[in-house]
Amino acid sequence: MLRGIQNVLMWFEHRLVLRETFWPIVRHPVPRSLRRKVGWMYVLGSTAMTLLFLQVATGIALSMVYVPSAGEAYESLNYLNFQVPLGWMLRAIHNWSATMMLVIVVLHMAQVFLSGAYKYPRELTWMLGVILFFCTVGMAFTGQVLRWDADSYWGLGVGAAMIGRIPYIGPALVDLMMGGPMLGGETLSRFFALHVYIIPGILFATLGAHLYLVVRKGISEPPEQGKEVNPDTYEEEYEKLIADGAGDPFFPGPMARDAFFIGFTLLFVLALAVFLGPDGPGLAPDPANVAAEPVPDWYFLSLFAVLALSPRSLETYIILIGPVLIVAVMLMLPLWAGRGERHPYRRPVAILSVIFISLGTGVLTWLGYTEPWSPHMNAWTGNAVPVNIVKRLSPTEMQGAVVLQLKACRNCHALDGIGGHRGPDLTNVGSRLDRPTLVRQVVQGGGNMPAYGKQLTGAQITALVDFLHACRPENRPPAVVPTPGSANATKKMGGNDSS
Amino acid sequence: MGRSMNDTEKPTTDNCCKTDRRGWFDWISWLVLGFASILLSLPIIGYLFGSVIWKKKDQWVPLGKVSAFKPGTTEMVTIKNPVRGPWDGITGELALYVRHLPEGEAKEFQVFSLHCTHLGCPVSWFDEPGLFLCPCHGSVFYSDGGYAAGPAPRGLYEMKYKIEGENLLALVGHLPTLQDPGSANVMASQT
Numbered sequence: 001m002l003r004g005i006q007n008v009l010m011w012f013e014h015r016l017v018l019r020e021t022f023w024p025i026v027r028h029p030v031p032r033s034l035r036r037k038v039g040w041m042y043v044l045g046s047t048a049m050t051l052l053f054l055q056v057a058t059g060i061a062l063s064m065v066y067v068p069s070a071g072e073a074y075e076s077l078n079y080l081n082f083q084v085p086l087g088w089m090l091r092a093i094h095n096w097s098a099t100m101m102l103v104i105v106v107l108h109m110a111q112v113f114l115s116g117a118y119k120y121p122r123e124l125t126w127m128l129g130v131i132l133f134f135c136t137v138g139m140a141f142t143g144q145v146l147r148w149d150a151d152s153y154w155g156l157g158v159g160a161a162m163i164g165r166i167p168y169i170g171p172a173l174v175d176l177m178m179g180g181p182m183l184g185g186e187t188l189s190r191f192f193a194l195h196v197y198i199i200p201g202i203l204f205a206t207l208g209a210h211l212y213l214v215v216r217k218g219i220s221e222p223p224e225q226g227k228e229v230n231p232d233t234y235e236e237e238y239e240k241l242i243a244d245g246a247g248d249p250f251f252p253g254p255m256a257r258d259a260f261f262i263g264f265t266l267l268f269v270l271a272l273a274v275f276l277g278p279d280g281p282g283l284a285p286d287p288a289n290v291a292a293e294p295v296p297d298w299y300f301l302s303l304f305a306v307l308a309l310s311p312r313s314l315e316t317y318i319i320l321i322g323p324v325l326i327v328a329v330m331l332m333l334p335l336w337a338g339r340g341e342r343h344p345y346r347r348p349v350a351i352l353s354v355i356f357i358s359l360g361t362g363v364l365t366w367l368g369y370t371e372p373w374s375p376h377m378n379a380w381t382g383n384a385v386p387v388n389i390v391k392r393l394s395p396t397e398m399q400g401a402v403v404l405q406l407k408a409c410r411n412c413h414a415l416d417g418i419g420g421h422r423g424p425d426l427t428n429v430g431s432r433l434d435r436p437t438l439v440r441q442v443v444q445g446g447g448n449m450p451a452y453g454k455q456l457t458g459a460q461i462t463a464l465v466d467f468l469h470a471c472r473p474e475n476r477p478p479a480v481v482p483t484p485g486s487a488n489a490t491k492k493m494g495g496n497d498s499s
Numbered sequence: 500m501g502r503s504m505n506d507t508e509k510p511t512t513d514n515c516c517k518t519d520r521r522g523w524f525d526w527i528s529w530l531v532l533g534f535a536s537i538l539l540s541l542p543i544i545g546y547l548f549g550s551v552i553w554k555k556k557d558q559w560v561p562l563g564k565v566s567a568f569k570p571g572t573t574e575m576v577t578i579k580n581p582v583r584g585p586w587d588g589i590t591g592e593l594a595l596y597v598r599h600l601p602e603g604e605a606k607e608f609q610v611f612s613l614h615c616t617h618l619g620c621p622v623s624w625f626d627e628p629g630l631f632l633c634p635c636h637g638s639v640f641y642s643d644g645g646y647a648a649g650p651a652p653r654g655l656y657e658m659k660y661k662i663e664g665e666n667l668l669a670l671v672g673h674l675p676t677l678q679d680p681g682s683a684n685v686m687a688s689q690t
Contacts (some may be wrong), residue, residue, distance in 0.1 A: 052595075069586045072591070074589065137667075153590065157618075158620065161617070161619035163622075163676075164678055170676065170679075171676060174679065175551045175678055178674065179554060181554060181581055181674065182583070182673060184587040184591055185585075185586045185587045185590070286592070288596075289621075290613065290621045290624075292621060293535075294620055294635060307617075307618060308636040308637070312650055315650060371620045373637045374636065374637050375633075375634065375639075377632065393685050406627045407627050407628040408630070409626045409628075412637070420590045434621065448649065449641045449648055450648050452628065454629070499571065
């Protein structure tokens with residue numbers, strides 16, 4: 001019996017010759033120093049790859065139900081969520097595994113960057129890795145489009161508006177992206193093709209080359225302080241680390257560590273999927289529903305913040321040149337810094353860059369999440385004037401409070417911290433601006449505020465300014481702007497409230 | 500058969516001409532393949548870039564009876580997009596803001612796209628303050644579509660309109676962007 005099985009296996013082996021081709025690959029030697037704790041730094045790449053395989057598996061499963069048609073996609077997702085047994089679970093795994101994959105890919109990049117593993121002779125491995133990173137981001141964006149809810153719909157609109165700013169060819173690229181003059185069925189089909197055929201094709205081809213180089217050029221040895229990469233001698237020295245039994249075969253030793261970490265990550269993804277469930281779909285992709293307040297998925301929140309905060313005059317340049325610069329710097333990094341010290345302790349600029357980039361992205365993501373620049377569309381009817389302010393108002397000032405609410409000022413201005421945060425909080429505005437300044441600001445606008453002159457009657461302006469004037473802590477004098485040369489400027493500063 | 504043996508066996512005096520002929524055939528072969536590839540790629544490229552090369556044009560679409568819009572008001576109108584596809588579903592709809600100007604103004608109507616000129620998010624109309632507010636990055640526009648505040652680079656996109664009999668029509672279809680704005684192509688008041 002056993003002999004029979006052996007014969008069958010040998011029959012295949014005789015034809016496939018795996019012992020000569022595949023076996024040496026899984027047994028490729030890695031430096032023995034990976035046995036130390038630092039070896040745990042090497043598990044991220046294979047984890048990202050495993051998550052990619054999980055994405056393919058769950059993605060194929062989802063495609064058996066999902067309908068990539070603008071009229072039916074949204075419904076088919078709700079059908080998956082609520083009708084198909086375990087459909088919600090598959091959507092959740094696909095979503096959280098994608099999230100985790102992005103996180104792991106970024107960590108992998110940071111680790112390779114910090115340990116200088118991108119230096120000679122592994123420059124091309126890094127460059128292919130950069131392509132893999134952007135493919136992953138591309139998969140995330142196109143995947144979010146397939147969710148085909150209001151966020152996806154308007155997210156595409158934002159994409160179109162950005163592309164439309166490219167000089168000369170912008171409008172043509174917009175039509176190419178949308179598959180027509182407007183967002184619709186052909187847009188969704190296009191992004192389905194991108195998400196399912198085109199980007200995965202590029203991704204797997206690049207991954208193949210990336211892996212080929214990893215095995216061919218060998219895994220980088222853990223960096224040592226003071227040991228510089230010199231292209232003339234590096235390969236000879238590396239050979240000493242792995243040749244003639246000096247290294248460990250990747251399988252089974254070091255690979256077991258990968259297996260543990262991958263297993264742990266998969267359990268984590270499963271837990272996220274079970275406890276947090278699938279993401280959306282949110283509101284239907286209704287072009288007429290202005291109540292939709294589109295927000296991108298978390299990984300684009302920082303970009304969302306950049307677009308809100310960049311100066312108007314520079315914005316187009318930031319949108320168009322920024323990405324090109326980022327891609328160029330990432331791709332060219334190993335050509336520029338491809339030799340020398342590898343250990344992070346000897347590369348302060350590398351450490352500072354990682355700290356700076358993560359802090360910057362973190363802060364921008366937080367800003368994108370809180371979006372203080374966005375008006376609160378329902379504040380004018382939803383947020384009342386706080387009682388502690390109302391109770392000390394005169395009748396005219398109360399009329400002013402009504403004007404403030406009715407004219408939707410609260411959408412951008414908070415009282416006691418409640419309301420929009422686009423403009424300054426008005427709780428104490430009376431102690432910052434005097435009456436003439438308040439009138440001018442209301443009537444003429446300015447400083448990123450619209451002019452309300454045409455929308456308000458004289459009585460309304462008086463009432464509103466009275467109210468704003470009264471918006472200050474009790475016992476705090478109203479603001480007075482000293483005019484140069486005015487005799488009573490100093491006296492007024494003393495705090496006599498003339499109102 | 501015999502001839503090919505001759506070819507390999509004896510280097511004849513007309514060797515030069517034979518290699519010339521073979522070289523010429525090689526050239527022809529590659530040329531045929533190249534020509535076929537280019538010819539074949541034309542329809543494929545044309546298909547892929549069809550939405551750019553044969554772009555669907557905007558069309559006049561009725562928005563409703565003129566009498567339905569009260570002077571001095573702005574309201575949203577939802578119509579079927581004339582350039583929609585057969586399975587566009589709800590995304591085949593198109594929403595516009597129609598402003599009926601107060602009597603005595605130079606023109607009677609203004610038709611705006613919902614898309615903010617900053618990055619295309621849908622602006623909301625607020626009747627009392629007479630403003631359009633964008634939920635994404637907080638751009639603000641006046642009731643005439645002019646820029647009021649925020650990161651937008653210009654006023655709202657405006658569409659051409661005409662009145663035929665009792666009906667108000669607008670020239671609509673494509674998604675307006677900065678270099679391909681609404682059909683009225685009016686740069687509304689800028690700062």
